[in-house]
Amino acid sequence: MTKEERFVQFFIFFIGIIIMAFGIALTIKANIGVASWDVLHIGLYKQMGLTIGTWNIIVGLIILSISSIIMKKLPQPGAYINMLLVGIFIDLFLLLPIHSNWISMKLFILFVGILIYAIGMGIYISAGFGTGPRDSLMMALHLKKGWKIQNVRLIMEVSVVIIGWILGGPVHIGTIIISLLIGHVSGVTIPYFYKKTKKIMEMIRLKNEKKKTMVI
Numbered sequence: 001m002t003k004e005e006r007f008v009q010f011f012i013f014f015i016g017i018i019i020m021a022f023g024i025a026l027t028i029k030a031n032i033g034v035a036s037w038d039v040l041h042i043g044l045y046k047q048m049g050l051t052i053g054t055w056n057i058i059v060g061l062i063i064l065s066i067s068s069i070i071m072k073k074l075p076q077p078g079a080y081i082n083m084l085l086v087g088i089f090i091d092l093f094l095l096l097p098i099h100s101n102w103i104s105m106k107l108f109i110l111f112v113g114i115l116i117y118a119i120g121m122g123i124y125i126s127a128g129f130g131t132g133p134r135d136s137l138m139m140a141l142h143l144k145k146g147w148k149i150q151n152v153r154l155i156m157e158v159s160v161v162i163i164g165w166i167l168g169g170p171v172h173i174g175t176i177i178i179s180l181l182i183g184h185v186s187g188v189t190i191p192y193f194y195k196k197t198k199k200i201m202e203m204i205r206l207k208n209e210k211k212k213t214m215v216i
Contacts, residue, residue, distance in 0.1 A: 005204055009127050012197055013078060016124025017085045023117030024086075025093030028052070030110035032103070033172025035117075036161035036179055037134060043167025053091035057083055060133035067136040071143075078129035079136050110174050114181055122189030126197035149190065153183030 028034050034042060041055040050058075060083035064075050100106055125139075134156070141152045157179040165171045 002204075002208055004208065005201060008200065008204060009129055012200075013082075013124050013127035013129035014085075016120050016122070016127060016193075017082060018089055018120070019123060020117055020120025021086050021089035022093050023113045023115070023120055024090055025096070026098065026109055026113030026116060027174065027178060028090075028094060028113075029096070029098045030106045030113060030174055031099065032106045032110060033174030033176070034170055034178070035182065036157040036159075036164065036175065039161045039164030039169035039171055039175060040167065041164075041169075043164040043169030046168045051091050052094065053087035053089075056090060057087035060087070063133035063137050067133070067140045070137070070140040075136050076129065078127075079133065081129075082124065083133050106174075110177065114178055114185060118182060118185035118189045119193075121186050122191075122193035123197075125190055126193035128197075148187075150183040150187045153186065154179065157182065 024035065024038065028038055033039075037056075037059070038052065041052045041059065044050075044055045044059070045052050064079055064083065067079075068074055098109065100109065138149065138152050138156065141147050142149050161169075161171060161175055161179060
């Protein structure tokens with residue numbers, strides 16, 4: 001892989017991470033119940049302090065360890081970069097003054113957040129730079145066990161929300177909506193952006209091959 005290809009790969013990965021973190025922050029800002037993992041992160045935050053983003057990173061380390069055992073190999077470096085960047089950007093986006101007291105607007109923010117979250121997930125995973133902790137586990141179970149992405153995601157979301165709720169994390173109608181929708185939406189965005197990114201990388205390779213041919 002050429003330097004240009006690596007740069008484009010990382011750029012797609014980085015943009016996807018930012019978009020996904022913004023989507024996650026929006027679902028939290030909707031304030032009608034957060035995603036399963038955020039129920040856990042907020043629950044841990046309430047019990048032990050630190051920040052939501054910091055707990056995102058700590059929990060990510062644990063999840064990466066589990067993924068490594070299932071895949072029988074260490075995650076790609078991008079998985080660790082993902083873990084750090086997502087936690088950092090979530091904390092930054094949570095500083096944005098986005099809020100509403102109207103239930104209709106809260107639902108709007110939530111649905112937009114889910115869509116942006118899934119789009120960001122599809123973009124960064126398509127880069128092949130390394131999936132994040134939770135998505136590494138999702139893909140590990142998908143690849144090794146043959147389970148559908150939608151089913152894996154649903155099981156993960158439901159299990160984590162129960163643990164988070166016990167710790168005092170916020171559970172509301174939004175939590176149910178996110179748990180039911182995120183797997184289905186990401187099941188569409190991940191394959192879609194895989195195809196788009198593959199085309200982009202192929203175009204870059206063809207361009208580089210033409211340059212080599214012209215030099216020769």
